[in-house]
Amino acid sequence: MIENYITYLNFLSKKFDKFFESQKPYIFCKKGCAKCCKNAQFPYSQMEFEYLMRGTLKLDVETKKAIVDNLKSVMDAREKFEGEKFLYDCPFLVNDVCAVYDYRGIVCRTFGLPFVGSDGKIKAPFCCFQGLNYSNVLEDGSNTISEEKYKKLGVKEEPVAFNIGYEFLTDPDFERGFNFQFGDKKPLIEWFVDLENARNSQ
Ligand code: SF4
Ligand code: SF4
Numbered sequence: 001m002i003e004n005y006i007t008y009l010n011f012l013s014k015k016f017d018k019f020f021e022s023q024k025p026y027i028f029c030k031k032g033c034a035k036c037c038k039n040a041q042f043p044y045s046q047m048e049f050e051y052l053m054r055g056t057l058k059l060d061v062e063t064k065k066a067i068v069d070n071l072k073s074v075m076d077a078r079e080k081f082e083g084e085k086f087l088y089d090c091p092f093l094v095n096d097v098c099a100v101y102d103y104r105g106i107v108c109r110t111f112g113l114p115f116v117g118s119d120g121k122i123k124a125p126f127c128c129f130q131g132l133n134y135s136n137v138l139e140d141g142s143n144t145i146s147e148e149k150y151k152k153l154g155v156k157e158e159p160v161a162f163n164i165g166y167e168f169l170t171d172p173d174f175e176r177g178f179n180f181q182f183g184d185k186k187p188l189i190e191w192f193v194d195l196e197n198a199r200n201s202q
Contacts (some may be wrong), residue, residue: 025136035126121144
């Protein structure tokens with residue numbers, strides 16, 4: 001079944017490549033820029049997690065050790081956390097580079113693209129406020145697009161938003177179409193909590 005999921009990922013990748021290409025004048029992603037991999041929850045389905053683990057097994061010993069160290073720090077912080085929404089840096093981020101890039105989850109593939117807000121307007125990704133994606137066409141003091149700045153830029157590519165919500169991209173329609181199941185969905189770190197609990201109860 002994981003092979004069917006990989007087919008779906010390839011389908012998504014082709015789509016996302018086109019999206020990014022069509023938005024080139026506004027995209028400032030580069031290797032080493034990893035703000036999108038920090039301070040978040042990272043929803044992962046069971047299928048995505050299994051695929052991520054498949055990629056992790058292929059890593060060299062040193063990188064695996066760095067991930068284990070990161071995981072330990074995040075798990076310790078989670079244990080002490082008393083709020084409602086635990087945010088953390090992804091343990092797979094090693095020296096500000098994703099160690100499992102080809103095996104990363106679906107949400108990771110959407111980082112940096114704009115989306116449609118509940119008011120129907122195009123919303124730039126969070127890093128627009130840090131001088132990154134879409135910062136060159138941003139309405140002052142908001143994450144919406146300034147028509148004036150876009151026109152001033154004089155580029156042919158118009159800023160557009162995409163349907164890239166995690167719930168949409170993991171919709172049962174895709175499971176049926178590609179013949180696989182995502183399984184449970186939860187923040188990435190919770191998969192490791194489950195693994196640890198299962199180990200402790202043996
Ligand atoms: S899996 Fe990779 S791309 Fe996804 S959040 Fe972690 S480091 Fe970032
Ligand atoms: S999405 Fe934003 S934070 Fe993430 S790599 Fe691209 S520019 Fe950097």
